[in-house]
Amino acid sequence: MYSERIGRLKSSVIREILKTTSKPGVISFAGGLPSPDLFPVKEIANAAQNALLKFGPSALQYSVTEGIPELREKIAGILDPDSKYIRPQNILITHGSQQGLDLISKLFIDKGTVVFTETPTYLGALQPFRFFQAEIEPIRCDEEGICIDGLKIKIRDLRPELLYLMPNFQNPTGATLSMERRLELVELVKERNLFVIEDDPYGDLVFDGERLPSLLRFGGTENFIYLSTFSKTIAPGFRVAYVAASEEIIGNLAIIKQGTDLHTNTFGQYVISEYLSSDNYSNQIKLIRETYKYRRDCMLSAMKRYFPEPVKWNCPSGGMFLWVQLPEGTDAQKILLQCLDRNVAFVPGQEFFPDGSGKNTVRLNFSNAVPENIEEGIKRIGEVLKDFII
Ligand SMILES: Cc1ncc(COP(=O)(O)O)c(C=O)c1O
Known part of the structure; x- marks a missing residue:
């Protein structure tokens, strides 16, 4: 049945x-x-009012699958203020990063596709990976994040298509991938030519020291697919998040998203976009x-x-x-x-x-x-x- x-x-x-x-x-x-x-709450109420005053009925209409241009532009500007490696056309707005993980799984995973993950890892990522019948291979981690030596051996033996990891304050351990390992990882990924899903919902929540640069920034969109969300910084109820990747990948994800939900809710996107227009964020x-x-x-x-x-x-x-x-x-x-x-x-x-x-x-x-x-x-x-x- x-x-x-x-x-x-x-x-x-x-x-x-x-x-x-x-x-x-x-x-x-x-x-x-x-x-x-x-x-x-108050700032969101203002942003909602501004969105309606500025955009009127269009804030409530169907909109494009990739996301409203205003928001894609702002996100590209947050990720890469100098527009060196990310432009608005590299951004897809999703209903939560959870949807990003689902769409990426649909794009990359066939029965038996080998996906490497940190161990322990985010349960919500394992769900779509398993659903699309990936072979999940856990890679050992320590307090500096994923262990590169173990990864090298397993990559040679198992030839994965995808590596999923959370470099900043990962869920569940809170560990962060050290700078040295970021550089080593980017080199390894380029050499072996696999795709990395860099899931970064917590990167902004840094308490001690500076936020480390993303793998996407070092490695570019050829091999890295970056996800982040406004769930942990503004409010999860909006379900507004994004994927940053090559134009080709964004195009493919948009086709899949169209069949899933047409687009992320228009009003939520306008409200977040208005909210980001001031120093609120x-x-x-x-x-x-x-x-x-x-x-x-x-x-x-x-x-x-x-x-x-x-x-x-x-x-x-x-x-x-x-x-x-x-x-x-x-x-x-x-x-x-x-x-x-x-x-x-x-x-x-x-x-x-x-x-x-x-x-x-x-x-x-x-x-x-x-x-x-x-x-x-x-x-x-x-x-x-x-x-x-x-
Ligand atoms: C690592 C990780 N990825 C993705 C998500 C999903 O976030 P969103 O609310 O944007 O769907 C979470 C939520 O807890 C998470 O911890």
Whole structure:
């Protein structure tokens, strides 16, 4: 009755369990949600009004598949102010980066296409890759991002078509690809001529130091397909995001998108475009960086006080997530069940490993809880950990 590929869709036990975290009173570090108290409601109301005054009915009409010219131009200007490697015709506006991942999968993946991913990696990318029947090959990562030596060997042996990675504050670990590795990776990719999907929803959320240049900037559109989104900086409800790639790839993605949804919602695009016309955006990014950095520090400080000695964690220099390593042999799913009894939630890290390993890891989101709840939630998790580990 259903298509063959539907059989590859897996519902996750953890996702079902985590549905309970939306109950009132639960402190959740589980989702990847931006903080709603930072949504720029007033500025968006102004931008919406300006969009209607300026563009009238066209702001509500069907529009072109690639995206409205005003917004494509602004995004090209943000990515490459000197127009050296990105122009508006290199941009496709999508309904969230999630749609970008789906369209790219439709363009590149046949049954058996080899796709390399970091391990652990973003679950939402694994979904379309699996749906289109890719062979997913996880590549080892450490605190500096994907390990180039391991990648070199696997590229030689398995000849992948695609490499998917998140160079900045990746989901789930928060790790960032070091500058040295960026340069090595670009060289390797050029030599082996494969396509890289550079997924960068968190790049603007940098707390410590400077944002590193994108792989796209070093490598150009011949091999690199860059995705980013306004979900983490303005508001995810807009579902406005973009792909930056060669004109040929953008043309092909646009044909696929046409058959999917014709175009990204016109009004949302005009509102975002108006919002970007003032200094709203830079102020908003500054506010988010300050707030999330503070929340990250609150979480780190609480973990230091409440987590038992053998538990280890990292200190990401941006983004929305912390990564925790429990002692070998500890099952984070069992700990989650106990934590849910105490009304606190997280995601067990195993979810993010394509090969099902990582049982003793945990992802904690620090962007969506206020400092008092961070303190209380970490305290409760610490109590459960002490029962299990000591
Ligand atoms: C790595 C990564 N890529 C893509 C997305 C999807 O973002 P969007 O809201 O633009 O669809 C997310 C959302 O959490 C993400 O973490």
